Amino acid sequence: MNSSPIPIKIFCVCGQKYAFEVHPDNGRMPVPVACPVCKRDGTDEANRIITKILNGKTQPLPPPSVNALLNSVQASLAPHLVDALKNAVVQELAAQRRDLLAAQQAASAELTVLIQRLESVQTPLLERLRAYESRIGELEKELADQSKENRELLKLKIDLLKEQVETERAAGRIKFNTFN
Ligand SMILES: [Zn+2]
Numbered sequence: 005m006n007s008s009p010i011p012i013k014i015f016c017v018c019g020q021k022y023a024f025e026v027h028p029d030n031g032r033m034p035v036p037v038a039c040p041v042c043k044r045d046g047t048d049e050a051n052r053i054i055t056k057i058l059n060g061k062t063q064p065l066p067p068p069s070v071n072a073l074l075n076s077v078q079a080s081l082a083p084h085l086v087d088a089l090k091n092a093v094v095q096e097l098a099a100q101r102r103d104l105l106a107a108q109q110a111a112s113a114e115l116t117v118l119i120q121r122l123e124s125v126q127t128p129l130l131e132r133l134r135a136y137e138s139r140i141g142e143l144e145k146e147l148a149d150q151s152k153e154n155r156e157l158l159k160l161k162i163d164l165l166k167e168q169v170e171t172e173r174a175a176g177r178i179k180f181n182t183f184n
Contacts, residue, residue, distance in 0.1 A: 010057050012050050018042040028054045104156070111160040115168060129172060136169045 009025035016022070016039040026033060031054060036047045118139065122132045140162055147158040 010054055012053050014039075014046045014049050014053075016042060016044055016046065018044065022046070026050070026054070028058070031055060031058055107157045107160055111157060111164050114161060115164045118165075119168065132172060133169055136165050136172075140165050140169075 009027050011023065011025050013021065013023040014037070018039060018041055020039050020041040022040055024037070028034070033047050033050045033054065036045060037050055038045050038047075118135070122135060127135070143158050143162045143165070147155055147162070
């Protein structure tokens, strides 16, 4: 198959940049390349770039920014359709913000419950920290095999817990210092 050549740009460790185009042979460099200045071999790096570009071509494109999308369709659409599309985009963004807000509220509500539970039994600082750390550990385990939406919520929860740990650690230090 005769495809278009792949542009390769290599930043050699000596500081030299060099660029060329290549028709890969089975997804690899057909010939070795080397830095024009220090002669260091650049074939591995070139192969890495070829693989990345070839894989990238078979993967879906990243979603274009809303503005780029609007600009690209604006020219080809009737004005009332452009308005309808803008409305749809605005509503979609509002829905995403609502989801994020709900996730933040859920995360901080869970943390508040945990803090209250620990405070109600006057758990010593060290044990509170341990409780937070173990919850962080659980969440991180969950995070490893979750879908995208859940991941955002889990990350939020972990961040909040880590902040709480920092806050309590700092508070513990201050108390400790005043008793010294
Ligand atoms: Zn070099």
